[in-house]
Amino acid sequence: MRAALPAVGLPASAEEGSLDERLVRIEKRTGEQVHHLVASIEGTLGGEVTVNISVVTAENGPATPPEDVWSEAVALTTLECGSSEVAAARMHWIDRVTAERGLALPEITRRFRVGTRGFRGAPGAVGMLLDARLHMARRALETLETHAESPPRTCTMEEDDSTLRVIADFTSKGAIELFSEAQPTAELRAAVALWIAAT
Secondary structure, X not given: OHHHOOOOOOOOOOOHHHHHHHHHHHHHHHOOEEEEEEXXXXXXXXXXXXXXXXXXXXXXXXXXXXXXOOOOOEEEEEEEEOOHHHHHHHHHHHHHHHHHHOOOOOEEEEEEEOOOOOOOOOHHHHHHHHHHHHHHHHHHOOOOOOOOOXXXXXXXXXXXXXXXXXXXXXXXXXXXXXXXXEOOXXXXXXXXHHHHHHO
């Protein structure tokens, strides 16, 4: 759990200089200035995390109105981080560059997973598992200032490619996958729906 909390005061990444250089190379290649940065953070709470950082450019850089930004995001880097703390240190680079260059606010999405995928228990027991995982997610996302548990905005059930997922949306802190099961039975699907309705 400790590793899932945001890092404070970690040393600057050794790769920051090269990221700055890559940013300049993208501007030269596109003939435009950076408008804002886009980042996605995905991984396991308390475990390995992948950070993808992209760049959106525009003719007049951050002075370009949002409605006139037409360029697609250009990939800058993909970082494999050993923990959420390391990922947080990498995100400091985005904050620094945005402030130094006066860029538009970055677009940041976070999607984590808690627990392993798959479920071998009885359908009626899935509610207890989801309760435990939701509690773990809340504790991992506690704010350092207040130490208050973060309630999710919503818990939803998603289904694609015959896989059932339960997602807790913690708004700006990110979405957390609490549960995933391929080829769920009708009984399991009904039990998950019942838990979501009661949450």
